[in-house]
Amino acid sequence: MSLNSLANDPELQKFVAAKELENQLAAQVHHLTNICFDKCLESSGNVSELSSRHTTCLQNCVDRFLDCTMLITNRTIQRMQQGR
Amino acid sequence: MSLNSLANDPELQKFVAAKELENQLAAQVHHLTNICFDKCLESSGNVSELSSRHTTCLQNCVDRFLDCTMLITNRTIQRMQQGR
Amino acid sequence: MSLNSLANDPELQKFVAAKELENQLAAQVHHLTNICFDKCLESSGNVSELSSRHTTCLQNCVDRFLDCTMLITNRTIQRMQQGR
Amino acid sequence: SVQQQMAIQNAQEILQKLSDKCFKACIQKPGSTLSSSDQKCISQCSDRYMDAWNIVSRAYGERIKREQLRH
Amino acid sequence: SVQQQMAIQNAQEILQKLSDKCFKACIQKPGSTLSSSDQKCISQCSDRYMDAWNIVSRAYGERIKREQLRH
Amino acid sequence: SVQQQMAIQNAQEILQKLSDKCFKACIQKPGSTLSSSDQKCISQCSDRYMDAWNIVSRAYGERIKREQLRH
Numbered sequence A, B, C: 001m002s003l004n005s006l007a008n009d010p011e012l013q014k015f016v017a018a019k020e021l022e023n024q025l026a027a028q029v030h031h032l033t034n035i036c037f038d039k040c041l042e043s044s045g046n047v048s049e050l051s052s053r054h055t056t057c058l059q060n061c062v063d064r065f066l067d068c069t070m071l072i073t074n075r076t077i078q079r080m081q082q083g084r
Numbered sequence D, E, F: 001s002v003q004q005q006m007a008i009q010n011a012q013e014i015l016q017k018l019s020d021k022c023f024k025a026c027i028q029k030p031g032s033t034l035s036s037s038d039q040k041c042i043s044q045c046s047d048r049y050m051d052a053w054n055i056v057s058r059a060y061g062e063r064i065k066r067e068q069l070r071h
Helices: A003-007 A010-040 A052-081 B003-007 B010-040 B052-081 C003-007 C010-040 C052-081 D002-026 D036-070 E002-026 E036-070 F002-026 F036-070
Strands: none
Touching: A010 A052, A010 D002, A010 E002, A010 E036, A052 D002, A052 D036, A052 E036, B010 B052, B010 D002, B010 D036, B010 F002, B052 D036, B052 F002, B052 F036, C010 C052, C010 E002, C010 F002, C010 F036, C052 E002, C052 E036, C052 F036, D002 D036, E002 E036, F002 F036
């Protein structure tokens, strides 16, 4: 199989796309953990066990961060369409 | 066209170099915006519109950051030449 | 020499592995300097020369950071083996 | 096209930075919804960041031109 | 395998972030050894970070599923 | 050569970190020029960072050697 025909192989392309998606999801989880750990745990110093309050805060943090991203994305698209 | 002759094609090389430069410039604008936004806007909390003072601060911030980089680069080259 | 046989050349593989290791070590030195500069020098403002106290702090910082990484790595492996 | 891909990547990078910065600045304790004051803060924060990006981009371009004339 | 390599890379990235975060949080002035209280702080910090990672990972997965149902 | 390219990349990365760190530490409100006290602060900051880099680099090398002997 030549390099060229390998690069155009639909099975391989699907495999690579799936791997890339997995990588992106993992990177996003790292990123969210990093941000939400600071928001929800940092201020409480040494924590010997996660309380239900911490857990709720972490879950809300993920959802609100994604809301925030969607809000900003929509707003930016609007701004671009208005050509500002 | 073989991979080898493609890699040596002067038109392609020019195109790739131009793209890389564009990428570097865009990365630098991201970086500068990130730094200068914090320097010039962060402390002023919610800002409903940029004042001329914010604008001047941002413009100065870009120039002073680049001055700073040039100062450090020259100094580091000197240090290296003195073999310290 | 074809691309394929080049990729399997043991000398080249050794060279690439050595370069990668060098890159990793350099990246780690950057990372450690960044962290330890903040730990040991930041609070002391403008410093016209490193004192022996700064030097000791920087050396300890490198060793304690690596201890910390080893502690966490071992702990994480344990946790994973316990399937938590 | 490569050009489009780069524009998309560029936009994604701005959006990522914006989300980080404005989330950190506007959301102290994440609750069960974004309140309207959260939303206002995020919108303002992201508008100002885009303004800043435009100003920085122009100032950087001008500096590069000045440097090129000097040499 | 590619799968394993990714798992390893993933683990390395968590470990790197963990070391940074817990070192910064637990070690104020680096001394000649890690004291037992330093070790306790680092262990707790890394355990809580892994707990947080698991909760975030689950919450993110659930959000993605909800978004997919909506569209 | 690859070696040279890496040395250049390495130097560029230090310079980037140095600029970030020393700009943040020395320039509170960016004015229309770098004052002489700004310049002094930046020079000192960058000299100390390079000193720190050398000490860290040596300490890290020694640690790696010690670890290799232990195994």
